Amino acid sequence: MSDERVPGIDEYDSPAGGWGALGAVARALSGQMALARESIALHKVNQPEGFDCPGCAWPDPKETSSFEFCENGAKAVSWEATAKRVRPEFFAKNTVTDLWKLSDYALEGLGRLTHPMAYDPGTDTFQPVAWDEAFRRIGEGLRALPDPNMAEFYTSGRASNEAAFLYQLFVREYGTNNFPDCSNMCHEATSVGLPKSVGSGKGTVTLEDFDHCDAIFCIGHNPGTNHPRMLSTLREASLRNVPIVVINPMPERGLERFTSPQHPVEMLTGKSVRIASTYYKVKIGGDVAVLKGMMRYLVEEDAIARQAGLPPVLDHEFIAANTLGFDALVQDVLNTDWADIERCSGLTRSEIEYAASIYAKAKAVIVCYGMGITQHQHGTENVQQIANLLLMRGNIGREGAGICPLRGHSNVQGDRTVGITEKPNAELNEGIRRTYGFEPPVAHGHDAVASIIAIREGRSKAMIALGGNLAVAMPDTEETFMAMRKLDLAVHIATKLNRSHLLLAKESIILPCLGRTELDVQATGPQAVTVEDSMSMVHASAGTLKPASEHLRSEPWIVAGIAKATLPHTRVDWERLAGDYNLIRDDIEKVFPIFYDFNQRVNVPGGFRLRVAASERDWATPEKRAHFLLARGLDEDDRVEEGGLMLTTIRSHDQYNTTIYGLNDRYRGVTGRRDVVFLHASDLAARGLKHGDRIDILATGRNIADGRQRAVRGFTAVAYDIAEGSVAMYYPEGNALISLENHDSHSGTPTYKSVPVRVVASTEPAPKTRRPHTAHAT
Ligand SMILES: Nc1nc2c(c(=O)[nH]1)N[C@H]1C(S)=C(S)[C@@H](COP(=O)(O)OP(=O)(O)OC[C@H]3O[C@@H](n4cnc5c(=O)[nH]c(N)nc54)[C@H](O)[C@@H]3O)O[C@H]1N2
Ligand SMILES: Nc1nc2c(c(=O)[nH]1)N[C@H]1C(S)=C(S)[C@@H](COP(=O)(O)OP(=O)(O)OC[C@H]3O[C@@H](n4cnc5c(=O)[nH]c(N)nc54)[C@H](O)[C@@H]3O)O[C@H]1N2
Ligand SMILES: [Mo]
DSSP: OOSSOTTTTOOOOOEEHHHHHHHHHHHHHHHHHHHHHHHHHHHHHTTOOOOOOOSSOOOOOSOOOOOOOOOOHHHHHHSSSOOEEEEEEHHHHOOOHHTTTTTTHHHHOEEOOOEEEEEEEEEEEEEEOOOHHHHHHHHHHHHHHSGGGGGGEEEEEOHHHHHHHHHHHHHHHHHHOOOOOOGGTHHHHHHHHHHHHHHHSSSOOOGGGGTOOOOEEEEOHHHHHSTTTTHHHHHHHHHOOOOEEEOOOSSOOGTEEOTTOHHHHHHTOOOOOEOOSEEEOOTOHHHHHHHHHHHHHHHHHHHHHHHTTTTOSOOOOHHHHHHEOOHHHHHHTSOOOOHHHHHHHOOOOOHHHHHHHHHOOSSEEEEOOOOOHHHHTHHHHHHHHHHHHHHHHSSSSTOOEEEEEOOOTTTHHHHHHTTTTOOOOOHHHHHHHHHHHHHOOSSOOOOOHHHHHHHTTTTTEEEEEEOOHHHHSSSSSHHHHHHHTOOOOEEEESSSSOOOGOOOOOOOEEEEBBBBBBOEETTTEOOOEEEETSSSSEEEEEOOOOSSSSOOOOEEEEEEEEHHHHHHTOSSSSHHHHHHHHHHHHHHHHOGGGGHHHHHHSTTTTTTTTOGGGGGGOOTTTSEEEEEEOOSSTTOOOOOOOOOOEEEOOOTTTTTTTTTOOOOGGTBOOOSOOEEEEEEHHHHHHOOOOEEEEEEEEEEEGGGSSSSSEEEEEEHHHHHHTTTEEEEEEEGGGGSSTTOHHHHHHTBEEEETTTTEEEEOOOOOOOOSOSSSSSOOO
16 A cells, blocks of 8 residues: 555554454444343344344354354344434425435434335325325235236345245235345355256355365455354364465455454454465456366366376266266366466466365365355356366265355345245245145246336336345446336335435335344234244244334234235235244245244254255256356456456445445445545556545446446545456445446346446546545436
């Protein structure tokens, strides 16, 4: 970093965790919570009798009796359990036009929603509406559509299994499979790519496997911020001398060193544990090149070893007995030139060979990955190359080995399991027929991108959202906002106000719901819901806090209310189900036999694991074999133009997706601002720019192919130790650069992590005061 001081930009020397994390929690709590609520809340997180942390989908250790400290978990809980409220009196005094001018940070910062609200065009304000009346209007709006396929039903991954199951049931009885969901923006490349490789679309490891592995690869994820409890697992592995190889364009502190707040000696002595044993700063989008390079090395070393009569490097027995397509893969990697691998990855041949040698030496290997792998034009192929690498040495379906996609939202995996999918399979449809006796729609519906395009083109006229902030999470901010304003009906089930709610339709309704932390009492008494974590563990979650307002209702109750008001001849007893969640679980079991004995099995602390066939080497592909699958080249249709750079969008330490908790990104040395772009010093110099300069980021290539110039202007350049040729900025500020049409062709995942751009000195005059956070001006 250069010597010149840029406001809000410093170096952060401390390890991840440690006192910095404790201090951040104290600040988060004092900002949000009434003391009584806070002290009750934090002790109930991830406890057998408490609620599941809404922060992330990393599993809990078996012995859940000790409270596992997690800075960002504490932020997520305190953000929901806040003492702040946004009441009808506030809405009456503030027009939507005025609310729109607030930043995303400020909007959610207003606090918890307290009443159902409906937009009144006469006053340009949201006004309170009775639950019955809200349901009546929604039912009327949905029934008025000439075709059920003109409505979109979004799900964000915080919804419980029970809420999501009722929701998909309602939508299917209504008659459509239009299920855009946050998974479409997240791990869809995993859900689409892995079943073709190994027959299962979920991770194959359990938490215990980490105790038995001999090497860990962390590719494209940032656990220090997004899965902080994973650092305890990585720390234990490091203390066992397990090599941890990181492949990431940015130096992420949580992957470098960690001081565990659980360990008083570490805290008091200021010692930290190193996490990565080897850290390779790959170029953005260079993962296929790295993986192919590693596989090439393994194939060549295997040939050498066999010729010399030494033990083989590859597990030929496993390959012969379990897989198809190996010879084609060998040809593909041998045909890939080292010069191309080095150019595309930004790493040297010897670096990649070293990584491969660590892989080859380890008996059992786990590969973990996140959005750095999935959110690309080649996201699905990236995932499949990881599977190839693991299959080569039989590293799937045995102790200490496997593939570990780090899921996003705390129940995004569970929502999929209980039927939130735009592509229902025959088993799901049959389950619905068998259980409810109606014919579900079988034609595939819209995913997230398709839903916005349908709305943009006027083919869809209603949007119901079970949580989330879809319009801000999606690419192409301007186009997406414009589309949402064309709707006839927009309904948001939410805990806090966000920008998506302010994109007005002819009829706009906000329905406030209980959060995970809150007590949910129905006809038969207090209820628990269930969630599924990244490792397919299903367990119960019961809120304990007094609800933020007496007018809040649970998500299952709200979905049942909408269903009753929409479907006059329904085959489902909505009231009974919403009154006793045990009955919803009985129905889940009827539709999905994998949930056998659901209520009994979830009643034990820690819950149970849903079977993942690939974990048992049961390959659920049509051929009953795992497949080695090929990726097209290295970066053929994913290049930057001459003089261009590749941009990725990332999460700061103080955000939860579109929820901005604060304006700091402590581990990256950023304080009080988000309007920054991280670049390598040599890339700045090559453009005549320097650290601290105001710059514009201009989309190029495929993101302007429709003739629209997409740009983000007036940001500040930060010289950073990022891979050369690579640029990073925060999400959602960067979303305006990506066109809706740009996504992985197999999975539809938007290319949030590979955006070809040009960076130039800003043409925008400097504002008098630095803007704290981009307010959307569209
Ligand atoms: N506190 C907190 N927790 C969260 C979330 C949150 O926003 N805040 N979000 C939740 C959700 S929905 C999700 S999906 C997960 C997200 O968890 P992550 O996947 O960890 O999220 P990201 O910040 O998007 O970025 C991932 C990492 O990918 C790297 N990267 C970027 N491009 C590339 C590339 O081309 N190749 C490689 N190898 N690496 C690359 C970035 O440098 C970054 O370190 O976290 C969940 N948990
Ligand atoms: N550029 C870029 N864009 C991205 C990504 C990226 O890496 N880069 N990541 C993508 C990913 S991985 C994801 S998952 C999506 C996230 O997309 P979403 O899941 O749609 O977004 P969130 O920001 O998690 O949603 C926040 C809102 O959820 C509501 N909420 C919170 N808790 C609850 C609850 O318990 N119940 C209900 N009903 N509502 C609740 C609140 O009103 C809050 O405002 O964004 C995607 N967008
Ligand atoms: Mo996600």
